[in-house]
Amino acid sequence: MAEVFYWILSFVLILTLLCLLGYQLILLVDLEFDYINPYDSTSRVNQVILPEFLMQGIFCFINLIAGHWFIFLISLPCLYFNVRLYIKREHFADVTEIYNKLNWEKKKRLFKVGHLIVIFVLSILSLVWSLTDEVH
Template sequence: MEAAVFILSLIDCCALIFLSVYFIITLSDLECDYINARSCCSKLNKWVVPELVGQAIATALMLVSLHWFVFLLNLPVAAWNMYRFIRVPLGNMGVFDPTEIHNRGQLKSHMKEAMIKLGFHLLCFFIYLYSMILALIND
């Protein structure tokens, strides 16, 4: 049972890592003017809800399996994703809005957030991998 939880978490974490890399590449393309703000934001907004769901699944798996340390590690990121999704202003296109992404340094903050999430997911990947191997050895 414990090994299955960590295998599912590992798969989920891999998807979140690829999603974080996609966010970084897309935001970098916008920064270098390879794509316009509207197409960049529409590409990124498609993946905001799947990212939120993936992080919620990882958090819920750790809660259900009673791995408190990893649950508490995942909880702030899941709460931050939910907060960002709920706090979208009424007229905006989504979390990433083409009219505001160049204003007030939002592009830099989105890029920094994507880098932090990538680092977090890489850390979680190795924690899940170690825990999975430990669970498989103990079974």
């Protein structure tokens, strides 16, 4: 039962992270095409940055506690990057510099999305592998 709870929680956290990053990307693309002003865009992006960092930390912690070392080690670089940004106080988007850093902000989030998709696929493969081990 604990394994089923782990997989459900893991998939919910990954999908939540993907939704948060997708929301940030949509806001940045809207800013790029002038559909939204810089203040609204950065304030909305900044509202979901800390929840994203918290979800990533919870995801890593759950994998560590559950003993899923491979997924934990793969998700650790993204957590390290988030912690490093937070410590340097570079995690929030600045309204005065958003146009200068727009490409970097989009690339950063696209890399995180790609990283999460890889983790999601590996989680599905790990789930299938654990289910086939229980059958045999």
